[in-house]
Amino acid sequence: MTVFKHKKFQFHLPPGVTYLDGNSLGPLPRAACDHVSNMMRAEWGEMLITGWNKAHWMSLVRDIGDRIGGLIGAEPGHVVMGDTLSIKVYQALAAALDLNPGRKVILSDRGNFPTDLYMAEGLIKSLDNGHELRLVNHDEISENIGDSVAVLMLTEVDYKTGQRHDMQALSDKARANGVITIWDLAHSAGALPVDVSRAKADFAVGCSYKYLNGGPGAPAFIYVAPKHADIVRPALSGWLGHEAPFAFDLDYRPGAGIERMRVGTPPVIALKALEAALTLWEDVDMAALRAQSIALGDLFISEVERRCPALTLASPRQGEMRGSQVSFRFAHGYPAMQALIARGVIGDFRAPDIMRFGITPLYIDRQDILRAVAVLEDVITNRLWDDPAYQIRGKVT
């Protein structure tokens, strides 16, 4: 059953390619080409600087923020786009620490994406106020939530293993212990149902170029819970987060609510590509998407285990515990992934030995899964990876 058959044709997928890397960079939505080139010609070309007002470029970050907000359960008016996810992590963490001034510990998961941890380390150095980044294993988060912790900063779905944290339970425990929560939804938005308002998350951040298909380097999003939106102090006090940017005052006054999480001039061309990508989500039933993602993931796991016993499952076997990717460990994972890519099956590799496969039901169906496993079986059983050409490492793996 191809539940989302009508969606697949709305993406440009090169012939002969089975794309299992939408967890890292979503494919091109066909509508984005025309939407972006129309904007360039009719808006940038014809309107020049008047486009900021006439074509409403300035409010795109809020309009698109609300559309993503709909996918993550955010209250309208509480999500804004801009910058990269690393920057949004920094902003959220600085604001969160400021809300909990008596406490010094930032609790996170050892498996968190390194940039989130690097940004925390950098912020701790700049603040020079005795903060500490405490990293524990995935399963030890809950027991480490206590009254010394200022902020719990987690990525809901682990980028390597696809293992999921229980966002509701951890948020509840954090709140009961006076801990502010930041959820990184990089591998959640567009991958599974998320409800930040039901979880009572304090902050959420994420990127739009993975499951949301906004294009390489598409802008990130930040959510601030309504109860904090008018209180938080922006660490990156850029002019577009000012209450009156065009007053050009010399002193900074934060704008109302989520406006203050804006920094500088928005990337309008990139926002237009993302806007087109988001039209594909308008009629998607996230519960149906989730069910199909789990079914395809289960199929992939059982077929790989049956046909490629040299690979070891690195993701949770139980679908509910996974995000929307499946990872396997294999000692020769890097050259094996290169061999797969050379044969039109695109996944990716994460050091030291993880082969990652994104399961994205909008454009991946059972046939794609079965084709990918057939190629994988050929690569592994016939040692096709054992070729010096596949050992050469690119900048991006």
Ligand SMILES: *Cc1c(COP(=O)(O)O)cnc(C)c1O
């Ligand atoms: C993909 C990803 C990032 C990437 O951050 P950028 O600033 O957009 O490069 C950060 N954090 C997590 C958890 C990610 O999965």
